[in-house]
Amino acid sequence: MEKLNELDTTGVAPLIYMNPERNVWREDVVLQEISVADGLKNAAKHNESFFFVPKIIEK
Template sequence: MTIDKETVDKIAHLARLELAEDEKQEMIKDMSRILDFMAKLNEVDTSGVEPLVYMTDEKNVLREDVIKQTITTHEALSNAPKHDENHFLVAKVIEK
């Protein structure tokens, strides 16, 4: 696949980018280099190579949830601009 100005224009439109003419020329060069690199990777013999699912064999170590500090409802609501006795009051954002 060759990268030309029309291809760059289409990709820039899809990505909602505005590119100057000199930027388009640079983009043509960069994208061509990327495609050349991908073509080079396609030359590598990967038969017999298992697909890589994880980058490491390490297991994710999760910590237990521990309550370190609690605050009362009154303390939580003390800095709220609008609240009633037990709840934060916010503007309605979803119409039914």
């Protein structure tokens, strides 16, 4: 940090974003949709609406 403090940053604008583009938004458009049944048909374990996966984080 001391080395950085030695640099002359006069005229250098503070960096807020990593690139000049900010908040580039687009409209959400649904192009294709599958049914819940189709989404779950290849799942090893599931109920009517959700996948069941092994617990990987212990408390």
